[in-house]
Amino acid sequence: MHPAPSVIVFTSFSGLGFGLLFWLGIGLPAVTGWTAFAFFTIAYLFAVGGLVSSTFHLGHPERALKAFTQWRTSWLSREGWAAVASLIVMAAYGAGLVFVQSRWPVLGYVGAALCLLTVFTTSMIYAQMKTIPRWNSVLTPLNYLSISLGGGALLAGQITWAIWLLLAAGVLQIAAWLRGDRALTDSGTDLASATRLGTIGKVRAFEPPHTGTNYLLKEFVHVVGRKHALKLRVIAITLMSALPVLLLLLPFTHIAAAAAVVSHLAGVLTARWLFFAEAEHVVGLYYGAHAGKAA
Amino acid sequence: MTALPERTDRKLGLVIDLDTCVGCHACVISCKGWNTENYGAPLSDQDPYGGAPSGTFLNRVHSYEVQPPEGAAQLVHFPKSCLHCEDAPCVTVCPTGASYKRVEDGIVLVNESDCIGCGLCAWACPYGARELDAAEGVMKKCTLCVDRIYNENLPEVDRTPACVRTCPAGARHFGDLSDPASDVSRLVSERGGVDLMPEQGTKPVNKYLPPRPRDRLARDAAEPTTGEIDVLAPFLEPVAETPQGFIGWLDRALEKL
Ligand code: SF4
Ligand code: SF4
Numbered sequence: 001m002h003p004a005p006s007v008i009v010f011t012s013f014s015g016l017g018f019g020l021l022f023w024l025g026i027g028l029p030a031v032t033g034w035t036a037f038a039f040f041t042i043a044y045l046f047a048v049g050g051l052v053s054s055t056f057h058l059g060h061p062e063r064a065l066k067a068f069t070q071w072r073t074s075w076l077s078r079e080g081w082a083a084v085a086s087l088i089v090m091a092a093y094g095a096g097l098v099f100v101q102s103r104w105p106v107l108g109y110v111g112a113a114l115c116l117l118t119v120f121t122t123s124m125i126y127a128q129m130k131t132i133p134r135w136n137s138v139l140t141p142l143n144y145l146s147i148s149l150g151g152g153a154l155l156a157g158q159i160t161w162a163i164w165l166l167l168a169a170g171v172l173q174i175a176a177w178l179r180g181d182r183a184l185t186d187s188g189t190d191l192a193s194a195t196r197l198g199t200i201g202k203v204r205a206f207e208p209p210h211t212g213t214n215y216l217l218k219e220f221v222h223v224v225g226r227k228h229a230l231k232l233r234v235i236a237i238t239l240m241s242a243l244p245v246l247l248l249l250l251p252f253t254h255i256a257a258a259a260a261v262v263s264h265l266a267g268v269l270t271a272r273w274l275f276f277a278e279a280e281h282v283v284g285l286y287y288g289a290h291a292g293k294a295a
Numbered sequence: 296m297t298a299l300p301e302r303t304d305r306k307l308g309l310v311i312d313l314d315t316c317v318g319c320h321a322c323v324i325s326c327k328g329w330n331t332e333n334y335g336a337p338l339s340d341q342d343p344y345g346g347a348p349s350g351t352f353l354n355r356v357h358s359y360e361v362q363p364p365e366g367a368a369q370l371v372h373f374p375k376s377c378l379h380c381e382d383a384p385c386v387t388v389c390p391t392g393a394s395y396k397r398v399e400d401g402i403v404l405v406n407e408s409d410c411i412g413c414g415l416c417a418w419a420c421p422y423g424a425r426e427l428d429a430a431e432g433v434m435k436k437c438t439l440c441v442d443r444i445y446n447e448n449l450p451e452v453d454r455t456p457a458c459v460r461t462c463p464a465g466a467r468h469f470g471d472l473s474d475p476a477s478d479v480s481r482l483v484s485e486r487g488g489v490d491l492m493p494e495q496g497t498k499p500v501n502k503y504l505p506p507r508p509r510d511r512l513a514r515d516a517a518e519p520t521t522g523e524i525d526v527l528a529p530f531l532e533p534v535a536e537t538p539q540g541f542i543g544w545l546d547r548a549l550e551k552l
Contacts, residue, residue, distance in 0.1 A: 001418075059412015059432025066409055067390035070297045076415055077390035130384065130495055131421045188494045189421070191359075196489045196503060197313075197371055201363035206370060209323070209355035212348050215426040219417065282492065283423035286357055286375065 001132065002222050003276035006056040011122060011275075012268045014050025014083075015144060017043050018115040019152020021090050025112030027103060028158050036097040042155065044087070051083055075128055079121035086114035119148045126275075133183035134279045139176040146172050147240070147271075151264055154244060157257070163248050166264070170241030173271060177233060184280045184290060194285045205288025220281035221289050224274075232274055240267025297389045299382065303401035306473040307439055308379050308500035309459065310482050314507050316466035318358055318372030322458035326354040326376070326437075329457035333442045335407045339430035351428045353377070353437045354458055363508070371506050374467070376458070377424035377437035378491065378499030379403050385416035385425060393434070401473075401500060402441055407433045421495045444469075472500050 020043040024031070031039055055061045068084075070077040089111040096104050123144035126135040150165035191205065192198025224232075244260035244267075280290050330353055331338040340350035354376035362368045379396075383403050386394045393409035394416050396402070405416075412432040417425040425436045440456035443449060453460060459467040470479035479502075482488065488502035538546045 057414070059414075059427060059434075060410065063391070063409070063411045066392070067411060067413070070390050070392050073297045073387040074390040074415075076388065076413065080390065125388075125415070128388070129418055131419060189492055193492050193494060194421075195359055195371070195373060196491060196505060197359060197361045199505070200369065200508070201361045204360045204362070205357065206360040207358040209352070209357055210349075214349050214355075215351065215417075215429070216423045219414065219427075220423070281418070282421045282495070286423060 001276045001279040001281060002219050003273050004057050006053050008269060008272045008276065010050045010054035011144070012050070012265070012272050013046045013053070014048075015119055015122070015148040016151040016155065016265070016268070017045070017047025017050060018083075018086065018118050019148035019150070020155040021047065021086065021152070022112045022115040022149065023152050023156035023158060023161075025090060025093065025108040025110075025115060027105065027108060028161075029156060030103065032097045032101045032103070034098075036094065039156070040090075040094040040098065043090075047083075047087065075121055075124040079118065079125060082114060082118040082121045086111055086118050089114055116145065116148075119144055130187075131282050132279045133187035133189070133282070134180040135275075136187075137176070137179060137183070139172065139179055142172050143169075143176045143275075147268055150241075151268060154248075154261055154264055159248050159252070163245050166241045166245050166248075170237055173237060173240070180278065184282075187282075189282045189285065191285045191288075191291070194282070205286070205291075208287055216283055217287060221284040221287055222277055223289060224277045229274065229278060232270055236267050236270035236274060238267065239263045240271055243267075297386050297392050297394060299386055299396055300398045303381075303397070303473070304399050305471045306379075306381070306401045306500045307444070307470070308401070308472050308479070308502075309376070309439075309456070310468040310470070310472075310479045310488060310502050310504060311374055312466040312468070312482075312486075312504040313371050313373065314466075314486075314504060315464045316356075316372040316374060316462075317464045318356055318370075319463060320356050321461050321463055322374055322467060323352060323354050323356055325457040325461035327352055329440065329443070330435075330438070334438050335405070336428055336431035336433055336435070338435060339428050341429055349429075351426045351435050353424075353426070353435060355423075369506065369508070374458075375422060375424070375491075376501075377403060377420075377439075378422060378497070378501035379437075379439060381498035381500060382496060384419040384421075384495075384497060388415045388419045390415070402439045403436070404438055404441065405434050405436060407431075410434050421492050421497065422499075439469075472502070 024039055055064055067077055068080050071081050089107060093104060093107040093111050096102050120141055123141040127140035129135050146165060146169035150162060150169040153162035153165050191203045195203055197203045243263045247256045247260040250256055284290050327338055338351040342348050354374060357373040359371045359373055360368050361371055379401055383396055386396050386403060391409045391411055393406045395404060410433040412427055414427050416434055417427060425434055428435050444454050446454060455469045459469045468479050468482060470477045472479055474480060483502045486504040488504050490499050491503060
């Protein structure tokens with residue numbers, strides 16, 4: 001898949017933003033007044049900034065409201081509802097904390113649940129795609145949720161939670177990579193099933209439909225070199241999980257905490273780049289891509 | 296609504312004969328010609344006369360080489376457009392309801408004035424049958440020429456999809472695949488028509504007729520009593536193994552030098 005910057009930024013930042021809102025919702029940290037205001041501002045900048053960036057890749061952003069209509073079948077539509085609902089509930093909850101110094105716990109818990117639901121719906125947009133075997137797994141929602149919760153805990157200053165959750169996120173990330181590397185082969189979809197010519201003999205893409213490129217090739221056929229990918233995976237896991245955990249284990253300083261946040265964010269952006277760039281869409285088979293992977 | 300209908304009254308679709316397709320791309324051109332000026336937004340091209348042209352097409356023809364365990368490789372031309380799947384994943388992912396499957400004939404269409412151009416339906420289609428138009432920002436796909444097949448302003452012979460009407464090899468057939476007595480259904484059962492990527496669970500309506508083995512020349516020539524090709528075989532035998540006449544004289548003369 002083409003790693004579109006707007007979608008990478010959207011999933012990374014809004015994931016973190018909703019993660020932070022989750023922790024604020026359950027009262028960790030139990031802040032009020034100006035401190036609460038600062039936390040909520042950061043969370044909303046991340047969450048809303050991410051959502052806005054996701055509209056950049058739309059062909060007709062001015063019609064975006066229509067995307068709220070099909071929640072019965074479409075995960076993208078459900079994501080829209082969940083995001084708006086959590087932002088509204090958390091705004092009311094945050095207003096209580098900031099302006100009247102009172103915490104309305106029920107509202108906070110409902111908001112926190114909605115925030116997790118938003119991250120889950122985002123992940124399901126990808127996980128539902130049978131056409132992209134690497135994503136079509138329960139590990140995709142687990143990957144998104146663990147990163148969101150871990151990064152949120154880090155931003156919320158919940159050191160112990162952050163350490164455990166970032167470790168869990170790292171393990172799940174590695175699991176997703178290992179499973180993902182076999183996913184296309186295991187899916188059973190290959191050039192033989194795509195053309196149904198396999199009964200005659202070995203199929204090879206001989207000539208593409210056009211000499212030039214097209215939408216399908218640009219959007220779906222992006223091949224990352226294996227060595228390149230391995231290096232990026234090491235960078236991603238180091239920055240996203242290992243380094244922040246190490247920094248959190250050191251005696252607390254604001255510099256170390258800030259470095260942990262920056263490192264985590266850079267790691268998540270790298271991991272998300274890989275999430276898209278490494279994903280093999282089965283349509284690539286028609287163009288002779290992934291021939292080395294599919295049996 | 297992007298919920299799929301429980302069932303459709305008919306299943307209009309195409310049957311594509313991989314045995315007869317000669318890979319001329321006439322269907323690609325007639326499709327683009329008809330659809331760029333009819334249903335919905337035109338099919339734009341980018342840099343059409345420059346060094347890196349690209350554009351929106353609803354039908355593209357691939358070519359594959361198939362190497363059997365023995366004998367010569369076979370070249371198969373492979374037209375591909377929307378297969379109007381019964382369980383169309385492209386429809387259910389659409390957040391706006393722009394994508395839908397019609398109850399009356401099973402055609403999968405995009406209502407372009409509702410489409411936000413999110414591209415998710417193209418992600419969900421395993422066959423690459425949907426392309427986001429770079430100029431219009433809306434999703435384009437095969438309409439099965441919905442504006443031809445019911446069009447009373449056209450002579451009856453033209454009320455088929457443009458690709459079917461134009462194919463010079465007769466490799467494309469249009470009809471109702473829910474009716475077992477229809478020409479297309481009979482073709483599918485007689486020739487063993489297949490679904491592409493059945494494991495994706497999309498239940499395509501369009502079927503593909505597999506090519507028949509082609510490299511039989513050697514065997515048939517060895518058995519001159521079977522197969523049409525052998526009618527000419529005796530005439531194709533070399534007239535003489537040794538050169539005769541002027542060439543024969545030249546041959547002998549050169550030999551003696
Ligand atoms: S071929 Fe692709 S676009 Fe057409 S109905 Fe099937 S999934 Fe949808
Ligand atoms: S690109 Fe248009 S038709 Fe396709 S899913 Fe998005 S809104 Fe629906």
